[in-house]
Amino acid sequence: MHSQRFYTLTASCPDRAGIVAKVTGFIAEHGGWIFESNMHTEHEALRYFLRIEIRADSLPYQLDDLRARFAPIAQELNMDWKINDSAVKKRVVLMVSKQEHCLYDLLARWQSKELDIEIPCVISNHDTFRGFVEWHGIPFHHVPVTPDNKAAAYAEVQRIFDEVRGDTMVLARYMQIIPPELCAAYPGRIINIHHSFLPSFVGAKPYHQAYQRGVKLIGATCHYVTAELDQGPIIDQDVIRVDHSDSVEDMVRYGKDIEKAVLARGLRYHLEDRVLVHGNKTVVFR
Amino acid sequence: MHSQRFYTLTASCPDRAGIVAKVTGFIAEHGGWIFESNMHTEHEALRYFLRIEIRADSLPYQLDDLRARFAPIAQELNMDWKINDSAVKKRVVLMVSKQEHCLYDLLARWQSKELDIEIPCVISNHDTFRGFVEWHGIPFHHVPVTPDNKAAAYAEVQRIFDEVRGDTMVLARYMQIIPPELCAAYPGRIINIHHSFLPSFVGAKPYHQAYQRGVKLIGATCHYVTAELDQGPIIDQDVIRVDHSDSVEDMVRYGKDIEKAVLARGLRYHLEDRVLVHGNKTVVFR
Amino acid sequence: MHSQRFYTLTASCPDRAGIVAKVTGFIAEHGGWIFESNMHTEHEALRYFLRIEIRADSLPYQLDDLRARFAPIAQELNMDWKINDSAVKKRVVLMVSKQEHCLYDLLARWQSKELDIEIPCVISNHDTFRGFVEWHGIPFHHVPVTPDNKAAAYAEVQRIFDEVRGDTMVLARYMQIIPPELCAAYPGRIINIHHSFLPSFVGAKPYHQAYQRGVKLIGATCHYVTAELDQGPIIDQDVIRVDHSDSVEDMVRYGKDIEKAVLARGLRYHLEDRVLVHGNKTVVFR
Amino acid sequence: MHSQRFYTLTASCPDRAGIVAKVTGFIAEHGGWIFESNMHTEHEALRYFLRIEIRADSLPYQLDDLRARFAPIAQELNMDWKINDSAVKKRVVLMVSKQEHCLYDLLARWQSKELDIEIPCVISNHDTFRGFVEWHGIPFHHVPVTPDNKAAAYAEVQRIFDEVRGDTMVLARYMQIIPPELCAAYPGRIINIHHSFLPSFVGAKPYHQAYQRGVKLIGATCHYVTAELDQGPIIDQDVIRVDHSDSVEDMVRYGKDIEKAVLARGLRYHLEDRVLVHGNKTVVFR
Structure with missing residues (x-):
């Protein structure tokens, strides 16, 4: 893990063209800096999986705001998703x-x-x-x-x-x-x-x-x-x-x-x- | 495998004291030189396993003779056994x-x-x-x-x-x-x-x-x-x-x-x- | 490898915000369907690496066209890059x-x-x-x-x-x-x-x-x-x-x-x- | 390790015919029961290595006695050797x-x-x-x-x-x-x-x-x-x-x-x- 604070978006959704463009386009829109990203398509099931780490200090708003702004995109893509904050320790x-x-x-x-x-x-x-x-x-x-x-x-x-x-x-x-x-x-x-x-x-x-x-x-x-x-x-x-x-x-x-x-x-x-x-x-x- | 010819004795028998002494004593009796030897006792089943490679040129007799001479010992120890010759290629x-x-x-x-x-x-x-x-x-x-x-x-x-x-x-x-x-x-x-x-x-x-x-x-x-x-x-x-x-x-x-x-x-x-x-x-x- | 024909874009460039958005946005623009994608940031060197497989039949143009259209983006991002065609066997x-x-x-x-x-x-x-x-x-x-x-x-x-x-x-x-x-x-x-x-x-x-x-x-x-x-x-x-x-x-x-x-x-x-x-x-x- | 007490003989010496026969013959002489034995010949250096575990209760004498009785054999074979007792915990x-x-x-x-x-x-x-x-x-x-x-x-x-x-x-x-x-x-x-x-x-x-x-x-x-x-x-x-x-x-x-x-x-x-x-x-x- 990095010493810098970051948000981790994990999501899965039905596969189609343009998913990663939509998601990373949203992140880039406000200058979000990606630390690490992984994608995978389950070709049999036509399901798409992704995990993206975004540097917290590269976004001009807070986690709640990030979630609220991302929600419509997730809905459009029919995503199961969550965003976690590296600063919050798991129990x-x-x-x-x-x-x-x-x-x-x-x-x-x-x-x-x-x-x-x-x-x-x-x-x-x-x-x-x-x-x-x-x-x-x-x-x-x-x-x-x-x-x-x-x-x-x-x-x-x-x-x-x-x-x-x-x-x-x-x-x-x-x-x-x-x-x-x-x-x-x-x-x-x-x-x-x-x-x-x-x-x-x-x-x-x-x-x-x-x-x-x-x-x-x-x-x-x-x-x-x-x-x-x-x-x-x-x-x-x-x-x-x-x-x-x-x-x-x-x-x-x-x-x-x-x-x-x-x-x-x-x-x-x-x-x-x-x-x-x-x-x-x-x-x-x- | 060694480049030199050798006989391989493999055997298993009920475990007891003195097996390896009896077998290697027999080999040593006529100057048999052991290349490699492995033993194992299956403690649950009280069964003994061994494999010994003997340099062919260290024995003053041939394979058939070796088998004939070893047979009584094998019988005494109630062994399943065989002796193979490295010079005979397997098919x-x-x-x-x-x-x-x-x-x-x-x-x-x-x-x-x-x-x-x-x-x-x-x-x-x-x-x-x-x-x-x-x-x-x-x-x-x-x-x-x-x-x-x-x-x-x-x-x-x-x-x-x-x-x-x-x-x-x-x-x-x-x-x-x-x-x-x-x-x-x-x-x-x-x-x-x-x-x-x-x-x-x-x-x-x-x-x-x-x-x-x-x-x-x-x-x-x-x-x-x-x-x-x-x-x-x-x-x-x-x-x-x-x-x-x-x-x-x-x-x-x-x-x-x-x-x-x-x-x-x-x-x-x-x-x-x-x-x-x-x-x-x-x-x-x- | 997939049985379907695809183009493979591999590239590396100095790391910054928005790279993947720019690249995948370009692919999505004409409906390009991504089969597989991998990204990596070398954090010490601040260098970004990516590999993307695009389904050939999802693009409305040919490989040469794809290369020509991608070139300005690559230049903007200061990329080392190439695009290969899975239909062309390597020698x-x-x-x-x-x-x-x-x-x-x-x-x-x-x-x-x-x-x-x-x-x-x-x-x-x-x-x-x-x-x-x-x-x-x-x-x-x-x-x-x-x-x-x-x-x-x-x-x-x-x-x-x-x-x-x-x-x-x-x-x-x-x-x-x-x-x-x-x-x-x-x-x-x-x-x-x-x-x-x-x-x-x-x-x-x-x-x-x-x-x-x-x-x-x-x-x-x-x-x-x-x-x-x-x-x-x-x-x-x-x-x-x-x-x-x-x-x-x-x-x-x-x-x-x-x-x-x-x-x-x-x-x-x-x-x-x-x-x-x-x-x-x-x-x-x- | 076994729950029963045993003595472990480890030794190395110049390779020759009859080593294992001599050592295991000595052990068998008084009914010594071997738990586990391993041998190895370093063919390049012509050096022989062995390790034998002997059940302590199978011998009619104690560890010091065992050492004393084994010493002449070890000397004859020009051995580096030791015998340890499983009942003595290492520090x-x-x-x-x-x-x-x-x-x-x-x-x-x-x-x-x-x-x-x-x-x-x-x-x-x-x-x-x-x-x-x-x-x-x-x-x-x-x-x-x-x-x-x-x-x-x-x-x-x-x-x-x-x-x-x-x-x-x-x-x-x-x-x-x-x-x-x-x-x-x-x-x-x-x-x-x-x-x-x-x-x-x-x-x-x-x-x-x-x-x-x-x-x-x-x-x-x-x-x-x-x-x-x-x-x-x-x-x-x-x-x-x-x-x-x-x-x-x-x-x-x-x-x-x-x-x-x-x-x-x-x-x-x-x-x-x-x-x-x-x-x-x-x-x-x-």
């Missing part, structure tokens, strides 16, 4: 269970401002990491989940998330299945890291499945959470080589490194408004 | 259809002696590559396969393979399903390259499946052919990164590079007796 | 020595129309591949190079290249150093595959150098040839893992797979006008 | 400066017992991470380094390291050059993570160098520290893809993920006695 709520690798990793990135976000709180179904999280000055909420209290527990998660005005919920190896209601409440805003190279090895114990099948690479997948388990739009994936000498425990260990890296990359793409969802797929303007 | 029959990339690739490797094998013939269900194959001085057999003649066609394939004394059959993007009878006739001797990162995208059109699912890496898998489609023991796999801008055609194109490399690596491991099958998995002594 | 001359892997690989891609190019001839300092090349119906020129005839030999190479109206010269493991005069005659038009991950292991025998240093990955680099050996702008690179058990010969063998894939990718980017050179670096609009 | 001293990613990463692995080591202390030339380290119950030593106090500072580092009986010193992005005296004091015991794919980009600011050269992959290298800067034996390396759109800051960020993973892998190999140094190279029995 990211972390959900964890008893594995520490993604939590340590994300807090290190937050600590060093590599991830320039607010973490208003961490929520966990275990009390394990209270001390570690609170040492960082971040509130910690222990919301136990049992077979009997699921509805109440996730109502509480939702209450906390809303109360802290969360933008994005990150399941940082949170080992519980998110109920459909919660998925529906925050579409495209809950990010999970699954410890396999999806669509292989959906569900529980993917490293055991990988070991049994004898695959020669294992991986991890960062995706948006939808009601269907491990089926949401994929944001990023990666793999690492294993061989016959690696036990399930070795795979788990190697896998953690992939999980951390893939989750951090995927989250960053999301936070920078680089991910546009199209059906069950994503356009990622890297 | 590899290629099966192709209408895609050229694996064929060109394997012939280039054969031409340069990177693959130091005999190719007694190429068999195809199309006549497309007759000229190219025959230009290389390799006999070409056109065995058409139709829904009606399958049994006869594969009987003919088997007849040719036996007639040329084939050791290994390579499905170099041969776009037909091998019938169970043929699979059963040559267990662990038919090698396929599947154009996906198995177990994802079994069956037809894996790149289309990958495109539909929106994965961020695509791959290929080299495996032994068994009666169950795309379920045989995996020898090698690899992947390459794709993104939203890649069409199915792009994926096919990127995929071909992975297919060639993975097939060539897997085939080489097999030909050098580096692959030991264990149930539906492989030990690959790279 | 690629291959230079080889005695290694076959890149030659087989490129001819397989040409044969299958994966690379939709003309190969007007192959030039070699050895006669080794005459039969193979001519079997494909491609003229073969044997231009021996000795310490004494270098100037004459490369004059002959240049004469042939010009005579066949070559667009691009590919050094497909051509094991000779191209003299500065030839480099200067075709800037940004001679592509080499170097068998190391540059800038490591410049010059001769890079795999030996890699073996001596004990690196754990080896690679290959596709780059434009400039007068300074192995220092030209890098188009693409890749690596593969090796370990202590790999001899120099193993590295050579593994390396060939990387060389083929990287050369083919880099060449394709070049042929599709996806590579824009900026000083000694490249912008590659993948 | 690892971390050296850090002001970057947190490797520190957080290693402490997370230690916390979860993925790295089953003792961390007797962390030493830093800055006081930045005192709180974080001490929160984990680990002593923290601030040893400032200035141009004027180098000799005294590293004498203090050495004093602390000896006092806490350190086995291995890890430079976890410790941004100072270790003086030759310290390198000489602990040969093969100081591990560094260099933020480039060596031998490219030795010395300071490797990501800047990579950016200037326009490479398409960046990497990191875990190596033993020797008196010659960034020239020590390489333990592990890895890379990640970048492109023209990545700034130096992006490269730094991507690089950190590689650094963490490569350092953790290399350190683990070292701690498990999987790394045997041979001249300026390593044999890594993965």
Whole structure:
């Protein structure tokens, strides 16, 4: 990200001639300076996607004004769109269970401002990491989940998330299945890291499945959470080589490194408004 | 491979104390010089695997003698075993259809002696590559396969393979399903390259499946052919990164590079007796 | 590439506000339909790069007309620019020595129309591949190079290249150093595959150098040839893992797979006008 | 690693016939059960390397006895050798400066017992991470380094390291050059993570160098520290893809993920006695 403040316009619309001319013509009209721009046409679906960063100080008006002036163009082009301000930090709520690798990793990135976000709180179904999280000055909420209290527990998660005005919920190896209601409440805003190279090895114990099948690479997948388990739009994936000498425990260990890296990359793409969802797929303007 | 002649012993047996001492003690007894050795214990199954290369000129007797002398030890250890001679070239029959990339690739490797094998013939269900194959001085057999003649066609394939004394059959993007009878006739001797990162995208059109699912890496898998489609023991796999801008055609194109490399690596491991099958998995002594 | 005909505009110019609006406004003016567009700003150098594919049948005039109409805009923006027609196949001359892997690989891609190019001839300092090349119906020129005839030999190479109206010269493991005069005659038009991950292991025998240093990955680099050996702008690179058990010969063998894939990718980017050179670096609009 | 206690024998010696027979014959003599064994011959140097894990409870005597009994064999074979006990945790001293990613990463692995080591202390030339380290119950030593106090500072580092009986010193992005005296004091015991794919980009600011050269992959290298800067034996390396759109800051960020993973892998190999140094190279029995 640039040190200068900028507005990020992301949009998608039916493809036709002249879209980018219309959008960039509007930006240029008042001297708007473009930092970075990406376009993509999904040729099968005839749908157009774009992401444009505009230097904030190059426009003679404010964000609200920009939105108001752009609205008629967006309407004419039948766009899904939004404009975000780089000066407004995203608020990211972390959900964890008893594995520490993604939590340590994300807090290190937050600590060093590599991830320039607010973490208003961490929520966990275990009390394990209270001390570690609170040492960082971040509130910690222990919301136990049992077979009997699921509805109440996730109502509480939702209450906390809303109360802290969360933008994005990150399941940082949170080992519980998110109920459909919660998925529906925050579409495209809950990010999970699954410890396999999806669509292989959906569900529980993917490293055991990988070991049994004898695959020669294992991986991890960062995706948006939808009601269907491990089926949401994929944001990023990666793999690492294993061989016959690696036990399930070795795979788990190697896998953690992939999980951390893939989750951090995927989250960053999301936070920078680089991910546009199209059906069950994503356009990622890297 | 070394330029010097050597014998390769590969074996597996129930694990216990003293196996390697017994085997290498036997080799050392007459001054046998070990070039390379690999061992592996499958701890869950308590099964031991080994591969040892012995310099041929370090032994005061011939291969048959070596086998005869080793047999009692193998029996005592309850071993599955074989000893191959690096001076005897393996005879590899290629099966192709209408895609050229694996064929060109394997012939280039054969031409340069990177693959130091005999190719007694190429068999195809199309006549497309007759000229190219025959230009290389390799006999070409056109065995058409139709829904009606399958049994006869594969009987003919088997007849040719036996007639040329084939050791290994390579499905170099041969776009037909091998019938169970043929699979059963040559267990662990038919090698396929599947154009996906198995177990994802079994069956037809894996790149289309990958495109539909929106994965961020695509791959290929080299495996032994068994009666169950795309379920045989995996020898090698690899992947390459794709993104939203890649069409199915792009994926096919990127995929071909992975297919060639993975097939060539897997085939080489097999030909050098580096692959030991264990149930539906492989030990690959790279 | 799309099956439909299109024009590809590539350009770079000093960065300022309004560039993309001006360019795409011009395209939209007569209904030009954009297939694909990529932009990039080099923020340090304040230089702007763009590549736009325009559907040929969406414009009411021909290529020459398009160029003439665009020229004033390009001048206003102080652009380096060109517009190519996808219907005009690029003419690629291959230079080889005695290694076959890149030659087989490129001819397989040409044969299958994966690379939709003309190969007007192959030039070699050895006669080794005459039969193979001519079997494909491609003229073969044997231009021996000795310490004494270098100037004459490369004059002959240049004469042939010009005579066949070559667009691009590919050094497909051509094991000779191209003299500065030839480099200067075709800037940004001679592509080499170097068998190391540059800038490591410049010059001769890079795999030996890699073996001596004990690196754990080896690679290959596709780059434009400039007068300074192995220092030209890098188009693409890749690596593969090796370990202590790999001899120099193993590295050579593994390396060939990387060389083929990287050369083919880099060449394709070049042929599709996806590579824009900026000083000694490249912008590659993948 | 296995949950059962074992002894690890690592050794190297001049190659000859019968080495493994002699060593494993000795182990088998008293019923020693081998968990895992690896051998390698460096054919050029005619040197033999081996690593064997022996189940502690399969031997009728203790570690000291094992060493004493093995010594004559080792002498006969002219071996460099050692035998370690898996029940004795290695003592690892971390050296850090002001970057947190490797520190957080290693402490997370230690916390979860993925790295089953003792961390007797962390030493830093800055006081930045005192709180974080001490929160984990680990002593923290601030040893400032200035141009004027180098000799005294590293004498203090050495004093602390000896006092806490350190086995291995890890430079976890410790941004100072270790003086030759310290390198000489602990040969093969100081591990560094260099933020480039060596031998490219030795010395300071490797990501800047990579950016200037326009490479398409960046990497990191875990190596033993020797008196010659960034020239020590390489333990592990890895890379990640970048492109023209990545700034130096992006490269730094991507690089950190590689650094963490490569350092953790290399350190683990070292701690498990999987790394045997041979001249300026390593044999890594993965």
